[in-house]
Structure formats: C-alpha cells, structure tokens
Amino acid sequence: MRKKIVAGNWKMNMDLAEGLKFAGSIDKYFKDKPSARALPILCTPFIHLAGVSEILKHGKVALGAQNCASEASGAFTGEVSAWMVRSTGAEYVILGHSERRMYYHEDDMLINKKTLLAINSGLKVIFCCGEVLSEREAGSHFQIVKRQLEVGLFTLSEEQMDKIVVAYEPVWAIGTGLTATPDQAQEMHKFIRDKVKEKYGNDCAKKLPILYGGSCKPSNAAEIFSKPDVDGGLIGGASLKREDFVAIVEAMQ
Ligand code: 13P
Numbered sequence: 001m002r003k004k005i006v007a008g009n010w011k012m013n014m015d016l017a018e019g020l021k022f023a024g025s026i027d028k029y030f031k032d033k034p035s036a037r038a039l040p041i042l043c044t045p046f047i048h049l050a051g052v053s054e055i056l057k058h059g060k061v062a063l064g065a066q067n068c069a070s071e072a073s074g075a076f077t078g079e080v081s082a083w084m085v086r087s088t089g090a091e092y093v094i095l096g097h098s099e100r101r102m103y104y105h106e107d108d109m110l111i112n113k114k115t116l117l118a119i120n121s122g123l124k125v126i127f128c129c130g131e132v133l134s135e136r137e138a139g140s141h142f143q144i145v146k147r148q149l150e151v152g153l154f155t156l157s158e159e160q161m162d163k164i165v166v167a168y169e170p171v172w173a174i175g176t177g178l179t180a181t182p183d184q185a186q187e188m189h190k191f192i193r194d195k196v197k198e199k200y201g202n203d204c205a206k207k208l209p210i211l212y213g214g215s216c217k218p219s220n221a222a223e224i225f226s227k228p229d230v231d232g233g234l235i236g237g238a239s240l241k242r243e244d245f246v247a248i249v250e251a252m253q
Contacts, residue, residue, distance in 0.1 A: 002206070002207060002208070002209050002231050003039060003165075003209045003231065004037065004038035004039065004209070004231055004232050004252050005038055005039045005041060005165060005209050005211055005231065005232040005233075006038045006039070006040055006041070006211075006232045006233050006235060006245075006248055006249045006252065007040075007041035007042075007043055007064065007092070007094075007126060007165075007167075007211065007232070007233070007234050007235065007239075008040070008041065008042050008043060008235050008239025008240075008245050009043045009066060009094060009097070009213075009234055009235065009236050009239060010042070010043060010044050010045065010048075010066075010239060010240060011066070011099070011236060012045060013240055014044075014045075014048070014240070016047060016048060016051065019044055019045070019048040019051075019052065020048070020051050020052065020055060022240075022242065023042055023044070023048070023051075023052040023055045023056065023061075024055050025242050026040065026042060026061055026242060026245065026246070027055055027056050027059045027061055029242070029246050030059060030060040030061050030246075030249075031059050031060065033060075035060075036060055036249055037249060037250060037251075037252035037253070038232050038249050038252040039060075039062060040060070040061045040062070040245070040246075040249050041061070041062040041063065041064050041092055041126075042056070042061060042062075042063055042064070042239075043063075043064040043065065043066050043092065043093075043094050043126070044063070044064075044065070044066070045066065046065060046066075046067075046080050046085070049063065049065060049085065049088040049089075049090050050088045050089075053088045053089035053090060054089075056089075057089070062091050062092060063088075063089060063090045063091060063092070064090055064091065064092030064093055064094060064126065065080075065085040065090050065092070065093045065094070066093070066094045066097065067080075067093070067094065067095070067097075067100060068080060068081060068082040068084075068085050068093050068095070068114060068117070068118055068123075069081045069082070069114070069117075070110055070113050070114050070117065071117075072117060072121075081117075081121070082114070082117045082118040082120075082121035082123055083121040083122075085118075085121070085123060086121045086122045086123050090123070091123065091124055092123060092124050092125070092126055092165075093118050093123045093124075093125055093126070094125075094126045094128060094167075094234075095111055095114050095115050095118060095125050095126070095127055095128065096111040096115075096127055096128040096129060096148070096152055097128045097169070098128065098130055098132075098169060098171045098174060099174075102171075108147065108148055108151035108152045109151060111127075111152045112151060112152045112153070112155055115127060115152065115153065115156070115164075116155070116156070116160075119156070119160050119163045123163070124163045124164070124165065125163060125164055125165070126165045126166075126167050126211070126234065127152065127153055127164055127165065127166050127167065128166075128167045128168075128169050128213070128234070129145050129148040129149060129152070129166065129167070129168060129169070129192070130144075130145065130148075130168055130169040130170045130171050130213075130214075131144040131145060131170060131171065131172075132171040132172060133171065133172035136170065136172060141170075141188070142188075142191055145168070145188065145191065145192065146191075146195060149166075149192065149195055149196075150195075153166075154199050158200050158201070158204055161196070161200055161204050161208070162204075162207070164208065165208075165209045165210075165211060166192055166196075166208060166209070166210045166211070167210075167211040167212075167213050167234040168185065168188050168189060168192060168210060168211070168212055168213070169212075169213035169214050169234060170184075170188075170214050171214075172214075173213075173214025173215050174213070174214050174215070174236065175215070175236060175237060176214075176215060177215050178214075178215060179214060179215040179216065179220055179224070180212070180214060180224075182223050182224045182226065182227050182230075183227075185212045185224055185227060185230055186227035186228065186229055186230060189210045189212070189227065189229035189230055190228075190229045192210055192229075193205050193208065193210060193229055196208055209231040209232060210229060210230065210231050211230075211231060211232045211233050211234045212224050212225075212230050212232075212233050212234070213233060213234030213235065213236070215237075216233045216234075216235050216238065216248060217237075217238045217244060217248070218238070218243075218244050218247035218248055218251065221233060221247070221248045221251035221252075222251040222253075225251055225252050225253060226253060232252065233248060235248055
C-alpha cells in the first residue's frame with residue numbers, strides 16, 4: 001500500500017500568530033481522531049517552521065517548508081538552507097512549484113540541485129511538475145512533464161527516490177477554480193508512474209506517492225482521490241480553511 005498524503009501549501013499567507021493558531025487547530029483535530037485517512041502535512045512559510053514544529057511535535061500532522069536554497073551554506077543573503085529547514089524539525093520541502101518556476105525563474109537543473117541537497121540534508125521532497133495552459137492546448141503536456149522528471153528527478157538513485165513524493169499540478173488549475181478532471185489527473189499520474197517504472201523499476205514506481213494539486217476542494221477531492229494512481233493532494237487555497245483542509249483529508253478512501 002502506498003502512503004496517502006494531503007499536504008497544505010499555505011504559500012505566502014498568515015502572519016506568525018495566525019499560523020501558530022491555525023496549526024494548533026489542525027493538530028487538535030487530528031489528535032482527537034483515532035486515525036487519519038491520509039498523512040496531513042502543513043507546508044508553512046519559513047518563519048513559521050520552528051514554532052509550528054513545537055506544536056505538531058507529539059501529534060499526527062507532519063511539517064514541511066515550501067522552498068530551500070540551492071546552496072548548502074555560506075554568503076547567500078536572505079536564503080534558507082535545506083539543513084536549516086531540517087533543523088526546525090520539518091520533514092518535507094516542496095520543490096519545483098510552478099510559482100517558483102514562473103516568478104523566480106527556477107529551471108529543471110536548479111530544482112534538481114535543490115532536490116539532491118534537500119535529500120542529503122535529511123528532508124523528503126514534494127517534487128512538483130505540471131504544464132501551463134498553452135502546453136496543454138498544444139498537446140505537449142506529457143512531453144513537458146517528462147522533461148521535468150528526467151532533468152529534475154532522474155539523476156537520483158533508487159534509494160534517494162524513496163524520499164520523493166511527486167505532485168502533479170497543472171498550472172492552469174492552480175488558484176483558477178479550474179480543476180483537471182479526475183480522468184485527466186489519472187492519465188497524467190499513470191504516465192508519471194510509468195516513467196518512474198521505466199527508469200527505476202516496478203517496486204520503486206509502485207511505492208511512489210503521486211499527489212494532485214490545482215483547485216482541489218472538499219467538493220471534488222473524493223472523486224479525484226478515487227483514481228488508482230492518485231495518492232492524495234497538494235492543496236493551496238483550501239488548506240487555509242480548517243474545515244476545508246480536514247474535509248479534503250477525510251475525502252481519502
Ligand atoms: P490551489 O489549491 O489554490 O489551486 O493551489 C494549488 C497549489 O499550487 C498547491 O501547491
């Protein structure tokens with residue numbers, strides 16, 4: 001059985017007090033439950049990590065960052081290294097998010113460098129991939145995702161692949177209210193799993209959690225999660241509302 005995961009990507013939302021309060025309410029919800037249907041992960045801004053880590057310490061919710069530096073340490077003003085993230089108690093980091101690719105010009109090579117650094121620092125990586133609308137319309141979405149995987153991920157060893165969660169996020173579905181249909185998600189998730197199988201073999205491909213992201217909400221999560229190659233979600237907007245986030249975790253079969 002593959003690990004089921006629902007990760008909330010807070011993006012650049014909530015100040016410190018708001019974030020700590022929110023994390024506390026999520027922690028309490030899952031503590032009171034006998035077992036969650038999926039592992040909930042909160043991916044917070046850097047400044048929240050240490051405080052949220054304390055709050056989540058004895059609970060059932062995991063913690064992640066949304067980015068890390070492409071260098072290990074040194075004179076890189078304003079950057080936060082993978083090891084610093086790990087030292088807060090966070091276990092995960094999102095890398096390759098389309099907003100980083102788009103607004104901060106992160107390319108596949110840079111994302112690959114960060115991914116290796118994160119894994120070598122003891123983090124697990126939520127590796128994002130996905131096409132923009134024009135690529136989907138041109139029918140090149142499989143080619144784009146293939147390149148993102150091959151350059152960004154496939155330099156890893158099979159052992160390192162154990163530390164990877166892939167998130168397929170069609171960029172046209174992020175924050176737009178447009179969702180990929182469950183069949184579109186399944187089709188791409190299967191494609192991703194097949195590519196991993198070709199490169200690393202069946203065992204590795206079978207174990208790999210692949211999450212869907214892009215306007216996932218309580219009303220569509222169950223149907224998307226019901227697809228055989230969809231192992232959970234990476235949630236933006238709806239992860240900022242407690243009821244919505246827990247409902248999406250509960251939507252896992
Ligand atoms: P939305 O759920 O707001 O569309 O964002 C998805 C996302 O980018 C998660 O990383």
